[in-house]
Amino acid sequence: MKRLAFLSFLVILISCGGPEPRKPIEARSGSFIKESVERNKKLLKQEEALFKQIIERDSSHNYLSTSFGAYYYYNLVGDSIGYTPVEDDLVRLTYNIRSITNDTLYSMVDIGILDYKVDKQELFPGLRSGVKLLKANETATFLLPSAQAYGYHGDNNKIEPNTPIFTTIKIIEITKKENL
Structure with missing residues (x-):
């Protein structure tokens, strides 16, 4: 009986190993990231070729x-x-958005006048960067690659994913941060 109890105890002790870590269901190879990078490089190259054509024709x-x-x-x-x-400067501006084929997607009237605190509010990247190139009472038209426009997501309305755009930005007034 002692032998049976000892063997039972020994079997229980041996079977009680440490916790076994779970194995991943699928292994990740990083190929998605590599494919995404290649896809973005190809898209940028296509957009740059399109921009060169537009600039040459204009x-x-x-x-x-x-x-x-x-x-x-x-x-x-x-x-x-x-x-x-x-x-931190406050810029009063208006802008529009047009497609590459010059169709108006959002007019300045649709968007209205915007008071924008520079680098402190969310706007699409090309608009944030473009504002910093202009002075009060200046207007400029920007040809933006999709990454600087609405990117891979679009705006869920009129702008499709990966769409380059034209935007005309008009700076009405600039108030320096010291004067706020």
Whole structure:
């Protein structure tokens, strides 16, 4: 009986191992990220080729390039010694959004006048960056790649995913952060 109790105890002791970690159901190879990067590179290359075609066909405007991958031209140039907004300044502006085929998606009337605190409010990336290039009483039209517009998601309304756009931005007034 002692032997049976000892064997039973020994079997129980051996079967009580530590907790066994669960194995993952599927292994991740990182291929999704690599495919996404390649897809984005291809999309950017296509958009850049499209932009070159648009700029070549539009001889009436002098396009400038930006550090954030967009192109723009001035519709109305303000004072050359004017002030460009910086973080925390308050900018009163209006803008529109057009498709690459020049169809109006959102007009300045639709959007209205916007009071924007620079770098403190959520706007699409190209608009946030474009505002910082303009002075009061200036208007410029930006040709934005999809990554600077509404990206891979679109706006869930009129702007489809991965759609480059034109936007015309008009700066009405700039209030420096010290004067707020």
